[in-house]
Amino acid sequence: MPKKITIEPVTRVEGHGKVTIQIDDAGQVRETRLHIVEFRGFERFIQGRPYWEAPVLVQRLCGICPVSHHLAAAKALDVIVGAGTGLGLTPVGEKMRRLMHYGQIFQSHVLHFFHLASPDFLFGIDADPAIRNIIGVAMHHKDLAVQGVMMRKYGQEIIKFTAGKKIHGTGAIPGGINKNLSVEERDILLHGADPLNADKMVEWSVGALAFFKAYHKNNKTLVDTFAEFPSNHLSIVRADGAMDLYNGVLRAVDTEGTRILDDVDCQDYDKYIEEEVRNWSYMKFPYLKHLGKENGWYRVGPLARLNTCDFIPTPLAQKEFEEFKAYTHGKPNNMTLHYHWARLIETLHAAEEIRNLLQDTDLQNEDLVVKGKKSHRGVGVIEAPRGTLFHHYEINDNDQITLANLIVSTTNNNQPMNLAVNHTAKSFMNGQKEITEGMMNAVEVAIRAYDPCLSCATHAMGQMPLEMTLVNENNEIIDCKTK
């Protein structure tokens, strides 16, 4: 009998999502959709507000990655206040922001891997959900859980010292920052009591990678084939091709590694990227204009970043990057669960970058802000933990915002996440008589690999649950499971 499965809510991701899977009489998956069912409207209600409010207001989209929104907005406003398009700030201004950002990347990646994703690896995708969670990790793998908690705490401490507080700070202002890093603050982060110091964070990041690689070695088929499909990849890279999560030019490659967006200026993003609206989701579908809706969609995030950049400018992460690239013979990696591998390489890179930055005496400089000739339009693009994040603002002569356009990381990953759901549903559910909780969790594992922030993507409020609905060919609901 044909049926439709609904997974609602999707668990261990940010925001509220719902998956529907349509299964025909023969028990074959016919259609799948990841619906984002929240709506918020930040782009509209920020209109009319003074432009310098944007970095503080818009970051309220999220409690996990507010720093990314804070900095993307500040970067857009740098352009508006005439402080250049990313490299025009004073050394302390740019480096404080970088420190804030890499602290954010570090804590968010750690949160994602340890708190949200690791239960699937430690206990198995079809393990008892009562154990398959962070409490289970804490009970059965105490050392790993402690590392996860302490690494996240370290990242949050960096954010506190650079932004003023751990969540929703005010550190970045148009044209610079409002504080430098005192020597006392630097010493706490650099040489703090064990384990909260830079060296330990690098050491633990190496350990987390080793853990994942060991899992990969023992579960090669699952990790390599789970929701594996070809795609384009997009991110910003430094002008010389290095990984740079704070500033750069837009680059995209296709599944063979051919450049389809060749290092273009972020200010021109709207010449190359368009967003499609579909009537069953509040999340839009971005694509590269010149390739069209069918072929222009792309992945973003850690996997995409490792596919687009030429190298990573810190030694330990570069070594891991070389191993990662060698695995696919230098070609782009399209394996969904390799997002975690890429994420942990970035975690190591962030730890190294933080350690380097903390030793830079520019952080103690006093020239915090720079301003020049004002303009009415600014675009800020940054690599948020989950992928490329676009903030675009326009203002009027009264300094009030007239237009805001946000394309957040998860939105960029909308089509890939839908495809990942489709692949997983087909692999796990085709021809099955009964849909088990483990099968539904497999669908969530696919979504979770992207580390989606669905509340950001729709600019939505509230907790993030996932629902799965099973419908027949006439769209009648046969079964509905919620979490």
Place this chain on the structure above:
Amino acid sequence: MTNKIKIKIDGKEIITDQGKTIVEAAHENGIFIPTLCNFAGALPKGCCRMCTIKINNRFMTSCTTPAAHGMEVENNTNEINDFRKGIIELLFVSGNHFCPSCEKSGNCELQALAYRYQMMVPRFPYDFPMKSVDGSSPYIIKDQNRCILCKRCIKTIKDDLGRHYFAFKERGHKLEVLLDEKMGKEISSALAKKAMENCPVGSIIFKEVGFEVPIGQRKYDHKPIGSEIEN
């Protein structure tokens, strides 16, 4: 030479000069009575009612009531503090006060009073009024969403000829404090800064300097409002 008089506030005897208001006498003697519309250098009007106290079982505004010899004043009691908290809550629900994105946060008297009187959730329903934001002045943004109609800007921001930059417009629930369109365009940078400083909330904003003071260095980041008075 002024005559000294004695009054009691919450049972504590204090000495003050005849002619002083109760709030002045209290503050001089290290006793905090909250105020919002009352402002040094401007005639008190008693319009916000934050400074309400009780004398002879009657509610009075302490900013307009002169101290008199032998007066016994109730100030820091549960009843009065709840009354004050109610006023704060009313101010919050009648405007659009979104502290998380307001640059006055940490320096805002209304927010500081809400913390001091431990406002959690207002007991009244939010009004969510439609309000305008005027950015036509080169130095000032006048945000009606946050205005509490205290008149401090009207009373204290004047030009050399004594003309007011700010004035009331409309009546009743439509009442608003407007920045004069023509004078707003001519206001000096120094006077605009003074207007922002005199505004107890984030309704008058000096342009393009928002959030330049980091968290931890703002006026009420470490000590509650009134602690500068209390001893």
